Amino acid sequence: MTTMTDPPGQGFRLSQLIYDTRYRSLTIQVVxxxxxxxxxxxxxxxxxxxxxxxxxDFDFGFLxxxxxxxxxxxxxxxxxxxxxxxxxxxxxxxxxxVALLGCALATVLGVIAGVLxxxxxxxxxxxxxxxxxxxxxxPLLLWIVLIFALMTEGTPAPSAFRGDTPSSSMLFDxxxxxxxxxxxxAVHFASPFFANGALNWLLVLxxxxxxxxxxxxxxxxxxxxxxxxxDRPTTWYLILGLLILPTGLLMLLMGAFLDLPSLQGFNFGGxxxxxxxxxxxxxxxxxxxxxxxxEIVRGGILAxxxxxxxxxxxxxxxxxxxxxxxxxxxxxxxxxPPLISQYxxxxxxxxxxxxxxxxxxxxxxxxxxxxxxGRELEGMLLLGLFYLVLSLLISGVMNVYNAxxxxxxx
Amino acid sequence: xxDTHAQTVPFVRDTMVEExxxxxSQSGAYKWTRENLFSTxxxxxxxxxxxFVIWLVLSHTLPWAVLGIWDADxxxxxxxxxxxxxxxxxxxxxxxxxxxxxxxxxxxxxxxxLYWRPVLAFVLFLAAIAPVLFASxxxxxxxxxxxxxxxxxxxxxxxxxxxxxxxxxxxxxxxVVMRFATPALGALAGVxxxxxxxxxxxxxxxxxxxxxxxxxxxxxxxxxxxxxxxGFMLAxxxxxxxxxxxxxxxxxxxxxxxxxxxxxxxxxxxxIEVIRGVPLIVWLFTASLLLNYFLPPGTNFDLMLRVIIxxxxxxxxxIAEVVRGGLAALPKGQYEAADxxxxxxxxxxxxxxxxxxxxxxxPGxxxxxxxxxxxxxxxVFIGLLDPIGLSNAIRASTDWNGxxxxxxxxxGLCFFIFCFSMGRYxxxxxxxxxxxxx
Numbered sequence: 001m002t003t004m005t006d007p008p009g010q011g012f013r014l015s016q017l018i019y020d021t022r023y024r025s026l027t028i029q030v031v032x033x034x035x036x037x038x039x040x041x042x043x044x045x046x047x048x049x050x051x052x053x054x055x056x057d058f059d060f061g062f063l064x065x066x067x068x069x070x071x072x073x074x075x076x077x078x079x080x081x082x083x084x085x086x087x088x089x090x091x092x093x094x095x096x097x098v099a100l101l102g103c104a105l106a107t108v109l110g111v112i113a114g115v116l117x118x119x120x121x122x123x124x125x126x127x128x129x130x131x132x133x134x135x136x137x138x139p140l141l142l143w144i145v146l147i148f149a150l151m152t153e154g155t156p157a158p159s160a161f162r163g164d165t166p167s168s169s170m171l172f173d174x175x176x177x178x179x180x181x182x183x184x185x186a187v188h189f190a191s192p193f194f195a196n197g198a199l200n201w202l203l204v205l206x207x208x209x210x211x212x213x214x215x216x217x218x219x220x221x222x223x224x225x226x227x228x229x230x231d232r233p234t235t236w237y238l239i240l241g242l243l244i245l246p247t248g249l250l251m252l253l254m255g256a257f258l259d260l261p262s263l264q265g266f267n268f269g270g271x272x273x274x275x276x277x278x279x280x281x282x283x284x285x286x287x288x289x290x291x292x293x294x295e296i297v298r299g300g301i302l303a304x305x306x307x308x309x310x311x312x313x314x315x316x317x318x319x320x321x322x323x324x325x326x327x328x329x330x331x332x333x334x335x336x337p338p339l340i341s342q343y344x345x346x347x348x349x350x351x352x353x354x355x356x357x358x359x360x361x362x363x364x365x366x367x368x369x370x371x372x373x374g375r376e377l378e379g380m381l382l383l384g385l386f387y388l389v390l391s392l393l394i395s396g397v398m399n400v401y402n403a404x405x406x407x408x409x410x
Numbered sequence: 411x412x413d414t415h416a417q418t419v420p421f422v423r424d425t426m427v428e429e430x431x432x433x434x435s436q437s438g439a440y441k442w443t444r445e446n447l448f449s450t451x452x453x454x455x456x457x458x459x460x461x462f463v464i465w466l467v468l469s470h471t472l473p474w475a476v477l478g479i480w481d482a483d484x485x486x487x488x489x490x491x492x493x494x495x496x497x498x499x500x501x502x503x504x505x506x507x508x509x510x511x512x513x514x515x516x517x518x519x520x521x522x523x524l525y526w527r528p529v530l531a532f533v534l535f536l537a538a539i540a541p542v543l544f545a546s547x548x549x550x551x552x553x554x555x556x557x558x559x560x561x562x563x564x565x566x567x568x569x570x571x572x573x574x575x576x577x578x579x580x581x582x583x584x585x586v587v588m589r590f591a592t593p594a595l596g597a598l599a600g601v602x603x604x605x606x607x608x609x610x611x612x613x614x615x616x617x618x619x620x621x622x623x624x625x626x627x628x629x630x631x632x633x634x635x636x637x638x639x640x641g642f643m644l645a646x647x648x649x650x651x652x653x654x655x656x657x658x659x660x661x662x663x664x665x666x667x668x669x670x671x672x673x674x675x676x677x678x679x680x681x682i683e684v685i686r687g688v689p690l691i692v693w694l695f696t697a698s699l700l701l702n703y704f705l706p707p708g709t710n711f712d713l714m715l716r717v718i719i720x721x722x723x724x725x726x727x728x729i730a731e732v733v734r735g736g737l738a739a740l741p742k743g744q745y746e747a748a749d750x751x752x753x754x755x756x757x758x759x760x761x762x763x764x765x766x767x768x769x770x771x772x773p774g775x776x777x778x779x780x781x782x783x784x785x786x787x788x789x790v791f792i793g794l795l796d797p798i799g800l801s802n803a804i805r806a807s808t809d810w811n812g813x814x815x816x817x818x819x820x821x822g823l824c825f826f827i828f829c830f831s832m833g834r835y836x837x838x839x840x841x842x843x844x845x846x847x848x
Contacts, residue, residue, distance in 0.1 A: 018598055029673040036677065043704045050703045121453045122446035123460045137829035138822045139784040141798055146822075149814040348689035354791055366695065376699045384688045384696075391687035 047377075060382075062373040063088070069368050071359045073275055084369045091364030092386060098281055098360065099347040105286035106346060107339075110293025117298050128294065135291035141352055143288055148280035148356045155179045158267050176261050182274045183261035190255030200254060207250050211242050218242065277358035281350065289346045293339060300335035301327070333405050340398040344391055351387075361386060470501075478503030478816075483510070484809035507813050508820050511804050515820065518640020518795050524568075524632065528643050531565040534558060535650070543835065559654075566639070566647065568631035576620035577612065584608040636714040640795030642824055648714070649783040652721040656782070657775070659722065660729025661768075665759065667730060668737050678730070685727035691788050693720045698792040717789050725782040732774035736767035769843050776836035780829045797821045 017027045051058065063085035070080050075093045078086055117128035135143065158178045161170065170176045176183040192200045218235055226232040261271030304327050312322040353360040354367070362383060370379040434440055447457045479502060482488040488504035496502060508515075517528060538558035541551035560574035584604045592600030624630070639647065666678030685693070697716040702709070740763060748758030768775075790799035801817040804810050 025671050029671050032671075032677070033673050046706055047703045050707055053707060116456075119453075119456065120446065120449070121456045121460075123464075124456045127460050127463065133830065133833075134826070137780070137784075137826045137833065139787040139798075139825055141787045141790070142818060142822055142825070145798060146814075146818045149818070153814060351689040351691045352788070354691070362689075362692065366692065370699075377703060380692065380696055380700055384684075384692055387689060387692065388684060388687035392683070 051377075056374070056377075058377065059375075060378055062369070062375050062378070065373070067369065068372065071364065073278060073359050084365075084373065087369060088361060088365035088382070091359060091361035094358065094364075095347070095350055095353075095360040095362075098278060098285065098350050098353070098358065099343075101282050102285040102289065102346050102350065103343045105282065106289035106293055106342070109286055109290030111297050113290060113294035114297025114301070117294060118301060132291045132294050135288050136295075140284065140288045140349055141355055144281060144284040144352055144355050147284045147287075148276060151276040151280050152179050158263065161263055161268075170261075174258075174260055176268050176271075178268065179276070180267065181276050182279055183268045183271045184274065185261065186259040186270070186272045187251075187256050188259050189251075190257060192254050204247060204250060208247050211246050215239050215242050275358075277353070277356040280356050281353050281358050285346050285349060288349075289342055292342050292345075296335055296338045296342065300331040303334045304330045336405070337398060337402055340394060340401075344394050347390060347394070348387060474501050474503050475819075478505040480505045480509050482506035485811065485813050486809075503816050503819075504813060505816055507804065507810050507816050511810075512820075514804065515641045515797055515800055515817075515824075517643050518800065519638045520634060520640075520643065521632075521638070524634065527565045527568075527631070527634075531562045532646075534565070535562060538562075564631065566634070566643075567636075568633045570620065570624040571629040571631075572620040572623040572627075576616045576623070579619075580608040580612050580616060583611055636712050639714070641797050641800050644714075644789070644794060644796055645783070645786040645825075648718055648721055648786045648789065651718045652725055652782050652786075653779050655718075655722040656724075656726040656729055656778075659726035661733055661764070663726060663730035664733035664737060667734055682727045682730050685724055686731070690721070690724050690785050691791060693724055694788060694792050696720070713792070713794065717792070717794065721782060721785070724785075725778055728778045728781070729775055732771045732778060733767060735774065736769075736771035737763065739770050740766055772839055772843070773836055776832055776839075780832050783829060783832070784825065797824070 017023050064083050066081050067084045067087045068080050069087070071078055071087065071090050073094055074090045075097060076086075076090060078090050113128045113131055116124050117132065119125050119128075155177050156179065158176075158180060161176065161178070174185045189200055193203065194200050218238060222233050222235050259270050261268045261273075264270070308326055308330065309322060312326045313319075317326070350360055351362045354363055357363070365386075366379055366383040370376050373379075431437070435444070448454050477496065477500070479488050479491050482491055482504065483506070485504060485507070488506055492498070492500060492502050492504075513522065513525070517525060520528060535558065537551075538555040541547040541549065541555055557578065560578040564571050564574045584607065587607045588600055588604035591603045594600075595603070663678050663682060666674050667682060669675050669678070694717065697720040698713060701716055744762060744766065745758070748762040751758075753761065787796050787798050790796045790802075795803065798821060801821060804817065805813060
């Protein structure tokens with residue numbers, strides 16, 4: 001007698017592909033793959049066929065042809081003889097500019113509103129609730145066109161600044177808010193080190209970066225000393241000096257001076273001219289996203305339980321230090337991931353620039369370039385790729401950050 | 411000792427002292443004001459600043475809005491009336507534009523004699539959505555909710571009632587096949603048949619059947635083209651169709667992203683990331699510019715339908731991420747318990763996992779819906795007339811050239827009411843479904 005442990009030897013039956021859980025997942029995947037491939041090839045063959053009928057080809061050569069249109073808001077050299085590719089880069093830089101400005105202001109507004117909404121002052125918290133609900137429940141597009149209308153209709157014309165008794169005056173004699181845009185002072189160098197203006201600013205930024213790095217080292221040194229001896233050396237004057245002196249010295253050496261805007265003819269000249277389109281888009285994006293960030297900040301602070309604060313006070317830690325060392329690190333862990341996703345939303349929402357005529361990448365590459373060259377397919381593909389790469393980059397950074405701050409569970 | 415006590419105390423009160431009012435500083439408005447507005451120096455400053463801000467805003471907007479002129483034919487006439495009553499320097503609203511053009515803002519260029527149709531459709535929609543939203547409405551009413559999309563389509567676009575009925579019959583057919591084929595042929599074959607039979611029916615029998623029925627009993631309404639629809643009606647149509655279609659699609663995508671099947675998983679991930687990585691406006695332009703490239707030559711379908719499809723795909727990717735969060739937040743024990751009970755994948759999802767995961771993700775889902783509804787304004791860029799597009803059209807007429815704020819306030823208020831009530835409903839639902847810490 002032998003006991004039979006193996007199941008009776010059977011050949012592979014076709015029905016096992018459906019009924020046997022070992023093979024079924026494979027079957028489903030293969031079928032799904034085939035269906036997807038068929039769908040994809042159908043789309044591609046349609047596209048090829050349609051392109052042939054229209055007499056078009058799939059070619060990115062248009063990027064090197066002269067664009068023939070002008071862009072009024074630009075960060076790099078560009079004129080109508082430049083290529084479509086360069087126009088796209090101008091657009092990309094404009095998108096990044098408004099996104100960066102927007103993220104900065106939205107964070108400031110959001111943090112202030114979020115903290116104030118938790119205030120025990122009834123009036124202030126209600127006011128912040130009105131701000132948050134008002135901006136969250138009305139379309140962003142409406143806010144953009146509304147603020148743009150406010151900038152163009154509600155501000156004085158440059159001529160209002162003229163005459164002996166002008167009806168409008170400049171703020172601090174330096175900033176002029178007109179219906180043609182906002183004029184702010186510019187910093188120029190009398191004896192620049194480089195002929196190219198951008199390089200000078202780059203140098204300033206590098207020096208500033210080095211100073212900040214030095215400050216970090218100084219703080220680190222102070223912390224180590226505190227841990228070793230128990231006394232924290234006074235460093236605030238060193239930090240202040242490091243922050244101001246090197247950069248200030250460099251600017252002095254290069255002969256920095258303020259170029260104030262002033263009335264010249266029918267318009268303002270000098271200074272930096274911020275167009276209404278940029279200001280309206282920037283303010284609307286910041287106010288709108290700020291309302292969302294306020295809710296995130298509020299949620300993050302509420303997520304840290306009160307026991308943490310009480311425990312820190314029981315240990316004799318001062319309120320400021322408690323905030324820095326106990327509350328914020330825990331709240332930030334909750335706040336940062338949705339915050340970054342809001343930055344992402346803001347960047348994508350900046351494509352609404354079309355409503356006010358701000359020349360972002362959608363308006364240059366995805367707008368005028370497509371209209372002039374008739375290359376919808378290539379243009380939209382590049383545009384989509386730009387946004388996709390940007391999003392994936394930002395979410396990649398977010399994942400790295402998340403991994404570094406998340407609770408280390410053992 | 412007790413008896414000595416009675417002698418040492420000369421007086422014992424044998425009646426209760428009447429209740430006294432609490433001190434003034436400890437009660438009523440005074441206490442509330444002191445605690446909530448003036449408790450610390452910082453609070454005093456904040457209160458004063460807030461009062462100043464409120465005064466600043468109200469002093470500019472309140473007289474403007476309240477004194478507004480409701481009866482005029484054009485902006486110029488509005489200004490004449492203002493000069494007469496308040497003098498030329500006064501700043502007052504000209505609500506006459508709303509009084510004259512409200513129908514355009516609400517219905518677009520829908521034929522005015524047919525306004526009863528969208529209004530009736532809206533009432534029916536409210537009736538159909540009630541059993542979905544509130545458990546206290548009788549469950550039988552859900553049958554009406556299921557039939558409502560076809561009736562609403564008929565009311566809005568017109569044409570023969572038999573068309574939507576014939577299409578709806580396809581779904582019923584699928585349900586019947588599912589009901590009878592599953593016990594006979596097994597689950598997988600039943601599902602496949604329930605998908606294939608309606609598809610065959612729609613492609614072959616559906617149109618002739620509707621035509622024949624219409625020939626026998628004509629039930630027709632005047633046709634209205636999509637181009638004539640606009641304003642809030644358009645926003646509602648796109649928003650509600652998008653919401654209704656994107657939730658199931660989003661749940662399927664979320665399940666796909668959580669799935670162990672490699673290919674399904676990767677496809678879902680790619681779909682979700684690509685859709686989420688690109689702004690909606692780019693997708694809308696794709697729908698209006700590029701869709702003709704991807705479809706067989708000669709295909710040309712309604713721009714509104716294209717927009718609805720794009721908006722649905724877009725928000726389904728966001729919903730998928732929200733639902734995935736809910737799925738990930740469930741303790742692993744729930745999945746294991748479902749397996750231990752011997753439930754298969756779909757049963758365990760339907761009975762155990764999804765009810766809990768969806769409950770967790772309600773706030774996120776509703777936020778996505780609110781975002782979708784607000785995003786319907788973007789269709790203005792591809793030539794559909796949403797409220798903002800109509801406000802531009804109104805401003806383009808010579809009568810109302812230069813009018814901004816009144817239109818913006820009206821549009822903003824309408825959106826606010828709709829979105830805010832969605833948000834409140836989400837809070838209500840969260841509270842109702844909360845099982846712990848009650």
